[in-house]
């Protein structure tokens with residue numbers, strides 16, 4: 435029985451957690467191994483999340499969302515990732531990188547046009563920032579958008595590694611993409627970036643390839659997207675010309691928070707698996723739990739799991755969606771939790787010996803999935819860089 439605490443601060447949060455936990459047990463868990471093996475995104479199951487009101491979790495109710503907060507987003511990502519992090523990543527790309535981004539940064543007209551579809555699951559969204567030659571160094575991206583005589587924008591470029599960029603093996607593109615492109619140079623001589631909403635069916639927008647043979651997160655589709663003289667209506671520019679950096683920075687915080695929440699789910703499941711196995715497995719006439727080296731694996735994993743969980747929920751509690759200013763902790767939680775999750779999954783494999791190394795026992799999949807969290811949504815090195823920079827600007831953060 436779950437109780438109200440910092441992880442479930444209200445009755446509503448508790449209900450969301452229980453609803454997702456039930457859904458995971460009934461629908462997500464039975465298909466997780468197969469979809470990982472087949473590198474298949476479960477689109478039908480994804481759409482069911484729309485019926486549960488989860489696809490527009492943080493979007494306003496007036497546009498079809500559930501109007502919930504960052505803590506609710508952490509809860510859903512934790513619960514899904516305790517079973518199927520690949521599926522959870524597809525959920526994150528849709529509900530956080532697209533839906534939340536639009537809910538926070540779009541105009542009312544754009545929200546009215548696009549949010550009901552993506553909140554219900556009728557349309558699938560994604561966010562395209564990374565390119566073949568540019569990831570961390572985002573200001574160096576090379577996709578361009580140039581305004582034509584009609585006032586529309588002509589988009590050219592390639593985007594890489596886009597989760598939900600295609601929604602099936604036939605290469606059907608996402609229904610709507612949130613795209614960052616260069617629209618000029620600012621007063622300091624830096625690239626000026628703008629945000630565009632590109633709809634499926636727009637001539638010049640296509641899927642280059644579904645990226646296969648990923649280490650982990652194989653239940654989510656990752657694609658290369660091509661924009662070839664793709665004419666985007668002026669009404670599909672989000673905000674003003676040059677305002678993409680604000681959109682990016684705001685959304686990266688919730689992205690890092692929810693990626694860290696995925697690490698909580700992975701850690702929880704890995705810990706459960708190794709804890710149970712340590713009782714069941716006998717060696718040298720006793721349960722392996724009695725061996726000091728096994729105790730170290732379990733003890734350290736417990737402490738790291740509890741520490742990450744508290745830090746993440748505390749950060750979520752302080753985070754108001756759409757208002758920036760949480761970079762220090764959104765980088766801090768992701769830096770700590772993602773490597774800890776990978777290590778906890780690794781220890782689970784070690785405790786479980788040969789069984790831990792095969793798919794049926796789940797933890798090898800969690801270990802593979804955990805590695806992505808150290809790269810996507812900002813690499814470990816970028817978090818180290820940001821934290822050091824922010825602490826230089828605000829050393830008193832250490833005292834608060």
Ligand SMILES: Cc1cc2nc3c(=O)[nH]c(=O)nc-3n(C[C@H](O)[C@H](O)[C@H](O)COP(=O)(O)OP(=O)(O)OC[C@H]3O[C@@H](n4cnc5c(N)ncnc54)[C@H](O)[C@@H]3O)c2cc1C
Nearest residue numbers: 561562563564568569570595596597809810811812813815
């Ligand atoms: C499965 C998957 C899903 C993804 N989904 C999406 C998505 O939906 N949308 C999207 O836009 N992108 C997505 N990405 C891309 C992801 O965000 C990038 O891979 C990530 O930002 C890193 O960029 P990069 O791969 O180009 O590496 P690079 O930025 O080229 O980095 C290479 C190495 O250099 C290091 N490095 C770079 N700059 C510095 C520096 N200043 N100081 C120290 N070290 C540095 C990095 O930390 C890293 O170790 C996804 C990636 C994967 C693998």
